[in-house]
Amino acid sequence: PGFSGADLENLVNEAALYAARNGRDRVCDTDFDHAKDKVLMGSERRSAMISQKEKWTTAWHEAGHTLVAMLLPDECVDPVHKVTIIPRGRALGVTQQLPEEDRYGMDRNRAEATIAVLMGGRLAEEIALSGQKTTGASNDIERASNLARKMVCEWGMSDELGPISYHKDDAQPFLGREIQTPRNYSEATAQAIDHAVHTMVMKQYTRARKLLTENFKTLEALATALVEREVLDGAEVKAVIEGRPLPPIKQRRTPRSPQQPAIDEGRAAVGNLVVEPSTS
Template identity: 45%
Template sequence: GFEKNEQVIILAATNRPDILDPALLRPGRFDRKITVPPPDLKGREEILRVHTKNKKLAPDVDLNLLARRTPGFVGADLENLCNEAALLAARRKKGAIEMQDFEDAIDRVIAGVERKSHIISEEEKVRIAYHEAGHALVSKLIPKADPVHRISIIPRGQALGYVLQLPLEDKYLFSKEELLDRLTSILGGRAAEELVFDEITTGAQDDLEKATEVAKKMVVSYGMSERVGPINLGRDNGNVFLGEDLILNRDHSEKMSALVDEEIKRILEECYERAKRLLQENRAALKRIAEELLKVEVLEGKRLDELLTEVGAEAETATA
């Protein structure tokens, strides 16, 4: 209308601000923009208190510890976690929700429901065990990887196995060394397959996608390549280069494009060779972890530490 003040407040929300029509954000339309990030540690603990206040909890339930084990979870994830834990406790005919119910619920939320009908051959199960053991062992040997909380070779969702790594605290900034360590850890599964079986399988597809994305961002967005230099080659529109998150600015030369590709390949190859070297130097530990996984299927972080102590695994003393 033509009234100066119609006493109407218009609110809008989106989780994809990058695709909004710029016309919507012009002055006089949506003037005030409020960013709501995922909750931090304290926020997650408070949200857990809200969703568990009407649920009977066992004395061993530690909401602060659960908050530490759920980095990146938003309110809906935490609500789902509490509901899943309650369902598991009810199915197990417990009078209260125990910490183990929450631990199992975290697995369900992160990795999906266990696929009991999915039959895996013994040969493939051995490969999966070595693959996951490779991830876990490399993560334990390098200095800046997140702690390993659990390893599993039980199929869940689309995954045949997984390694659950949880940071000690919420983190918002990452150094080049930390990203290189993350890449080395991601590539540890593929490296273990090649080392043990002298061939690779399609099981590392997701790992390669994740690793390539991290390496691309290091070169294109974070300025972490000495040859490319401290430059950001991404922008908000253009040809899709990193899926929905990053788009390559094609205003630069073909020579620069080739250099970017070379640097991404170099970073991935160096991290892959580093992972293989660490596994080769600690091959006894790799075998011991895989054998234990084949026996118990799920290996907790504490037990992993015990195994590494038994075989005398040697952590990397300096970044390669």
């Protein structure tokens, strides 16, 4: 859900390239899964040298996001699809949630739950590492703050300020004009907006802290599993939370056939590859 035609084309091409690089002429579910991860989360950076200490910090962080998402009501959050502490793009780890159906709007409960999930990473670090704070949560904090400000200023979801738009004028300043974003409300209202945004974020911060503190053993189990395996899919996350044993660690890459050399990614012929139906 949520993929455009161009996104789907990119997904199929990535899957075909992955199959070709591994010496196969058929595209299977594993290839599509790899392609989906690359499209949605970015390319793996296995060359990055990550210390054991930083690996554990990342594991706690991603476990925090994951556990909060799993403990909140299903109607408020998208299911956890995959969690990884393998660096991807600019991130040291990723918690990926995927919607079960296309969605074009967001209600207040879902917006608040999203903020709680975003806060889960920083909170897990604080709880597990004796109050330690790292820069790893910077993007989470920015996204949570921006979402809360939209709730207050654009979507009328603040109990304090009500259903009134305080959206700033995005017009570009003229040459010689003071470079600042004009606003159509007073300084007192600006302070009220800041207070409402702060209150909204901190309410979900407290909500997430309560969930993680009350379920610390589960948080620890998730972090440990991530350090051991580096990647957990949705089913494995659920198994850890329910206290069930995980299956043996699967080989992550399909070995290339010795009879077939590697195909350069930029030259792989996609047209001759066959999509193999799922056997599950």
